[in-house]
Amino acid sequence: MATADRWLLPDGIDEILPPQAAKLEQLRRDLLDLYKSWGYEQVFPPLVEYIESLLTGAGNDLALQTFKLTDQLTGRLMGVRADMTTQVARIDAHTLQREGVTRLCYAGHVLHAKPESLTASRSLIQIGAEIYGHGGIASDIEVIGLMLETLRRGGCTEVHLDLGHVAIYRALAAEAGLSGDAEWQLFEIYQRKAVPELEAFLQQRVADADLRSMLRALASLAGDRATLAAAKTSLAKGPAAVQAALEDLEQIADQLEASHPHVTLYFDLGELRGYHYHTGPVFSAYVPGLGQAIANGGRYDHIGEVFGRARAATGFSTDLAALVRRVAPVAAASRIFAPYPPTADLLDAIQQRRAAGEIVIQALDAAQTPQSLGCHQQLTRGQSGWVTEVVSDS
Numbered sequence: 001m002a003t004a005d006r007w008l009l010p011d012g013i014d015e016i017l018p019p020q021a022a023k024l025e026q027l028r029r030d031l032l033d034l035y036k037s038w039g040y041e042q043v044f045p046p047l048v049e050y051i052e053s054l055l056t057g058a059g060n061d062l063a064l065q066t067f068k069l070t071d072q073l074t075g076r077l078m079g080v081r082a083d084m085t086t087q088v089a090r091i092d093a094h095t096l097q098r099e100g101v102t103r104l105c106y107a108g109h110v111l112h113a114k115p116e117s118l119t120a121s122r123s124l125i126q127i128g129a130e131i132y133g134h135g136g137i138a139s140d141i142e143v144i145g146l147m148l149e150t151l152r153r154g155g156c157t158e159v160h161l162d163l164g165h166v167a168i169y170r171a172l173a174a175e176a177g178l179s180g181d182a183e184w185q186l187f188e189i190y191q192r193k194a195v196p197e198l199e200a201f202l203q204q205r206v207a208d209a210d211l212r213s214m215l216r217a218l219a220s221l222a223g224d225r226a227t228l229a230a231a232k233t234s235l236a237k238g239p240a241a242v243q244a245a246l247e248d249l250e251q252i253a254d255q256l257e258a259s260h261p262h263v264t265l266y267f268d269l270g271e272l273r274g275y276h277y278h279t280g281p282v283f284s285a286y287v288p289g290l291g292q293a294i295a296n297g298g299r300y301d302h303i304g305e306v307f308g309r310a311r312a313a314t315g316f317s318t319d320l321a322a323l324v325r326r327v328a329p330v331a332a333a334s335r336i337f338a339p340y341p342p343t344a345d346l347l348d349a350i351q352q353r354r355a356a357g358e359i360v361i362q363a364l365d366a367a368q369t370p371q372s373l374g375c376h377q378q379l380t381r382g383q384s385g386w387v388t389e390v391v392s393d394s
Helices: 020-037 051-055 060-065 085-096 137-153 166-175 180-192 195-205 209-218 226-234 240-259 320-326 344-355
Strands: 048-050 067-070 077-080 102-111 123-132 160-165 264-268 281-286 295-299 313-319 335-338 359-362 377-382 385-390
Touching: 020 102, 020 123, 020 137, 020 320, 048 051, 051 077, 051 085, 085 102, 085 123, 085 313, 123 137, 123 320, 137 240, 137 281, 137 295, 137 313, 160 166, 160 240, 166 180, 166 209, 166 240, 180 195, 195 209, 209 226, 226 240, 240 264, 240 281, 281 313, 313 320, 335 344, 344 359, 344 377, 344 385
Parallel strands: 160 264, 335 359, 335 377
Antiparallel strands: 048 077, 067 077, 102 123, 123 313, 160 281, 281 295, 295 313, 377 385
C-alpha cells in the first residue's frame, strides 16, 4: 500500500469520532440501563469462537457472513462473530444452565464478511435482549415491546412493524410432505415472491388441492390487520399449528394496538426471514429513510439443543451505530481549565471536581490557555482556595 493510502479503511469498516462517539456511548448506557430495569442481565460473549460453536443452528446465511481464521494454538478453524444470538444461546444453555426463565442482554461489535446492502456497514455494534425458558406468546410480546422502547429512545418516532410467523409455512410444508430439497426450493420461491414459479412448483409437487390453495394463498397474505382475518378464511383447512400461529399473531396485534397505538403494523405470512432457525413469530422494524430493517427479532426455540438444552427462546437485536444517527446530539459538557503548573492544592481541587463528574482539562505548559483547550470556565485561586470562574471573551 502506498504511503498516501495508509489512512484508508476497508469498504464497509467504519470509525466513530467525537461527538458521534459520545452520542453512541450515552445511548448504549441508556439502553443497557433500560434492559436492566426490565430484569435483563448483561453478558459479554467473546469476539471469536470455534466455528462449530459459533455457527451451530444458525443457518447458511450467517455462515456466509462470518470471517474465518485459523487458531495458531490449536490449528482449529475459528470465526469472528457476525451475530451474537447463538453465542448468548450457548451461554444460557451450557454455561449458566439455569432453570426457569432467564433474561439476558448484550452489546458489542460484530463483523460481516459482506454488507447487507450497498450502503450498509460491515462493522456493526449489535445490542439486543433475549428471553430463555418461556414458550408462551407473552415473552414474544415482551421482547417486541422492549424493542419498540429501544427504538423510541433511539430517536425513531415513526416505526413500521412487520410481523410474520414461521410456523405457518413449516406446518403447511410438513402437511404437504415436503422435505429436504423440495422444502428448500419452495422456501426460495417465497423469498423471491416468484408467483409463476410457485404455481408450477405446487402443480408438480403438491397433490392435495386444499394444500395447493393454502400454499398459494400464503404468498399473497400480506397487509394490515385485515390480513389475519383473510388468513383465517384462506387457511381454514390447515393443520392445528396454523390456527395456533394465527391466534398468536392476533394476540400480539391486540397487545401492540393497545400499548403502542402509533406503531404501524404490517403482516406478511409469507415472510420467512431466519427460517433456518426461527420457529415462531418473527418481526422487523422499519423507519422512514432507511431501506432495510433497523431492528429484527423472533422466536427460535431449538437453537440451544446442540449445546445440551433445547430451551424456548425469543429476542431481538439492532445496530447501535445505525440507531444513534437518529438521536439528538449530546449537549456539550462544560470544560474547566486548570492552569500550569499543578500545585498540590490545585491537584486536590481538580480531583474533587472530576469526582463530582465535571470535566477538568489540565494545562500541560504555561503557553496553553482556556481558549486553546476549548474551555469556557477556569480554576482561579481565591481567598478560600480554588474557585471556578467563567472565562472572559476578551
